[in-house]
Amino acid sequence: MSAAKASMPERGDTGTLGKLMVLLDVVTHADGPMRFTDILAAADQPRGTLHRQLSHLVQEGLLEIDEDGRYLPGLRLLDLASRSWGRNEFRLVAEPHLKALQDLTGETVHLGVLRGTSIIYLDKFEGQQPVRMYSQIGNASPVYCTGVGKAALSILPRERAGALVGEIAFHRFTASTHTAESLLAEIEEIRKQGHAFDREEHEIGIRCVAAPIWSENLSLVGGISVTGPAYRLTMERLSEWADPVRGTAQRIMEAMRIGLGPRR
Amino acid sequence: MSAAKASMPERGDTGTLGKLMVLLDVVTHADGPMRFTDILAAADQPRGTLHRQLSHLVQEGLLEIDEDGRYLPGLRLLDLASRSWGRNEFRLVAEPHLKALQDLTGETVHLGVLRGTSIIYLDKFEGQQPVRMYSQIGNASPVYCTGVGKAALSILPRERAGALVGEIAFHRFTASTHTAESLLAEIEEIRKQGHAFDREEHEIGIRCVAAPIWSENLSLVGGISVTGPAYRLTMERLSEWADPVRGTAQRIMEAMRIGLGPRR
DNA sequence: AAATTGAGTTCCATATAATAGAACACGTAT
DNA sequence: ATACGTGTTCTATTATATGGAACTCAATTT
Known part of the structure; x- marks a missing residue:
């Protein structure tokens, strides 16, 4: 019934997404909210690059910023997960x-x-x-x-x-x-x-x-x-x-x- | 205590991430598993491009493929959300x-x-x-x-x-x-x-x-x-x-x- | 008060990755 | 047998992400 077997890529390069997921993991696995500088230390990225990446994640609701400018996991994740x-x-x-x-x-x-x-x-x-x-x-x-x-x-x-x-x-x-x-x-x-x-x-x-x-x-x-x-x-x-x-x-x-x- | 006020971008261009999130939304909000062609119809993308995008999402565990090659929300989302x-x-x-x-x-x-x-x-x-x-x-x-x-x-x-x-x-x-x-x-x-x-x-x-x-x-x-x-x-x-x-x-x-x- | 440091943001030429489109593979229906 | 639907791969082109430096602003230090 199925047409062609779906190729399951085991591990590979996921380009831009891969880098963003690393950041998402860092923030979600942290003990608490992280400042920009904390993430900068954990992720091996130049400041300008990291800033834009985090902005994108925040805009998409995958991360959020609290009043002190610290990053924490976004609630968009909850909606996606509840459907999963x-x-x-x-x-x-x-x-x-x-x-x-x-x-x-x-x-x-x-x-x-x-x-x-x-x-x-x-x-x-x-x-x-x-x-x-x-x-x-x-x-x-x-x-x-x-x-x-x-x-x-x-x-x-x-x-x-x-x-x-x-x-x-x-x-x-x-x-x-x-x-x-x-x-x-x-x-x-x-x-x-x-x-x-x-x-x-x-x-x-x-x-x-x-x-x-x-x-x-x-x-x-x-x-x-x-x-x-x-x-x-x-x-x-x-x-x-x-x-x-x-x-x-x-x-x-x-x-x-x-x-x-x-x-x- | 905080140094500079974090700029909260209201809405804007999230580049590659934005396009991927649209796909993620399409699949998670669907009634059931989606075939490649179904997603192709919903997303306005060339076939080759869509194929790579979905591959990346699958590799990162945000989507999964069942035995029939159909796409569904990935369990990685659960782990991220539980921490949120x-x-x-x-x-x-x-x-x-x-x-x-x-x-x-x-x-x-x-x-x-x-x-x-x-x-x-x-x-x-x-x-x-x-x-x-x-x-x-x-x-x-x-x-x-x-x-x-x-x-x-x-x-x-x-x-x-x-x-x-x-x-x-x-x-x-x-x-x-x-x-x-x-x-x-x-x-x-x-x-x-x-x-x-x-x-x-x-x-x-x-x-x-x-x-x-x-x-x-x-x-x-x-x-x-x-x-x-x-x-x-x-x-x-x-x-x-x-x-x-x-x-x-x-x-x-x-x-x-x-x-x-x-x-x- | 001036200077220094720390934290975050913006800008831009360059390098890199994403894109579009066509061609290919393969199973299914005509 | 042939055409079709479905999914996959390849490549030149284009768009995007990158990295480095410069900049802003506030908090300390001298």
């Missing part, structure tokens, strides 16, 4: 299954998808809260210290997983955070088990159990997890939930084949 | 007050801010009722058919409000939707009352009462609203809530002067 999220098919298909898993375990359930070397959280179901917050949703977390991330890596072909691990800039968040070697070793284990644990590798006091989800051609790779405080989620408890988590992942994959339609 | 939202000071300051208003009324409470001719919803607190409402955090809604929008317009200087109304492309959502003339007339009324109603002007069956919120120099203009189904929210009921809504808006403005700090 609102119609995401993976999320829509998974939603009822996540809810069911939340009911069963009583703990927080996450849905994540692999993008580059990060896991982007698409959805979250916590306790009673029917209110969904962006707080976690949308956040990009490193693949090497999240249950969903390790689960996702485990279903990639070895060479592709290895290449991806090679790109990672590892950062030691806790005493248990993986290195490249220990990560690759654990991935082998996860392949056999079919599920992954996060043993306080990202944040002290937080554990989770996760299972991978993938489409046949691996165009979609992600997973789900049940997360909670270590005092409540002992490793024994987590192990008990590995089965339901894998089962839920399985059901989501079945729903995807129907919902997203079999490749015609 | 997570640290938004207005939202953080308002949060407890919104929650209190939700507790009092039992209906859905919204926080919105004026951007151009749209209201962007920054936050939402829903009751327990599973009433489906098509409002989502981040969504940009037209200023002329939302309670928050009309409330926001009412505190702008007349000439500025008039100019803004002049820019609006009016669309008749329901039988009650405003025209430019009726909108300007109602704004006068809202100025006197201090609160605005939405009498099913955006969506049949949905009403709300709203109050404006603004900073001294009008660098921030927005409002809050209590929204719900018309069968439950009679106009009498809405009128009763006008006072608490105005009171909450007042408390948020007081909190802003402390939280955001007095202009040094």
Whole structure:
């Protein structure tokens, strides 16, 4: 049905846009509003050039300037993102299954998808809260210290997983955070088990159990997890939930084949 | 404290970025995935040029391509937006007050801010009722058919409000939707009352009462609203809530002067 | 009070990147 | 078999972004 296969450029030169996205990343990832000079130090650009680039970003609403002339992320981003999220098919298909898993375990359930070397959280179901917050949703977390991330890596072909691990800039968040070697070793284990644990590798006091989800051609790779405080989620408890988590992942994959339609 | 006043370019040429943002808007505002040809028709660009532009957007993760080669909004947007939202000071300051208003009324409470001719919803607190409402955090809604929008317009200087109304492309959502003339007339009324109603002007069956919120120099203009189904929210009921809504808006403005700090 | 520094803005010749248009590839319908 | 629709690639030309310097304005320092 499709005409020609879309060429997916892996990494390359995105010209002017690439430079602007670097600036956008700098400002959005900063701890607070940034002055012109702060951005100048972070970005390797001449002053005049940077000034015009920032002006363009502000005019388009991707950045904003506060009363002190400092730059912060613009609200235009919210509008764009809400449309990206609102119609995401993976999320829509998974939603009822996540809810069911939340009911069963009583703990927080996450849905994540692999993008580059990060896991982007698409959805979250916590306790009673029917209110969904962006707080976690949308956040990009490193693949090497999240249950969903390790689960996702485990279903990639070895060479592709290895290449991806090679790109990672590892950062030691806790005493248990993986290195490249220990990560690759654990991935082998996860392949056999079919599920992954996060043993306080990202944040002290937080554990989770996760299972991978993938489409046949691996165009979609992600997973789900049940997360909670270590005092409540002992490793024994987590192990008990590995089965339901894998089962839920399985059901989501079945729903995807129907919902997203079999490749015609 | 600040050195030179940042020049806020009102509207102008944003060069390459502007063209790319048009494309991003086209795809994010579409009902579903778009084929290359669909975008070609919407954007006034030669095929070769469009192809490269889309490639760049895809490489940066602002757009994605599905298995059929169709374009849809990219998840990179989620990560950027979650950071924009997570640290938004207005939202953080308002949060407890919104929650209190939700507790009092039992209906859905919204926080919105004026951007151009749209209201962007920054936050939402829903009751327990599973009433489906098509409002989502981040969504940009037209200023002329939302309670928050009309409330926001009412505190702008007349000439500025008039100019803004002049820019609006009016669309008749329901039988009650405003025209430019009726909108300007109602704004006068809202100025006197201090609160605005939405009498099913955006969506049949949905009403709300709203109050404006603004900073001294009008660098921030927005409002809050209590929204719900018309069968439950009679106009009498809405009128009763006008006072608490105005009171909450007042408390948020007081909190802003402390939280955001007095202009040094 | 004058001079100096720091922060941000504007200008312009040059280099670079985006553009338009045509040609190509490939699957689908006639 | 042929033509068509859809998407991709290539290249000379043109438009745009760049980098460096000069400029403005306010806040410190001497």
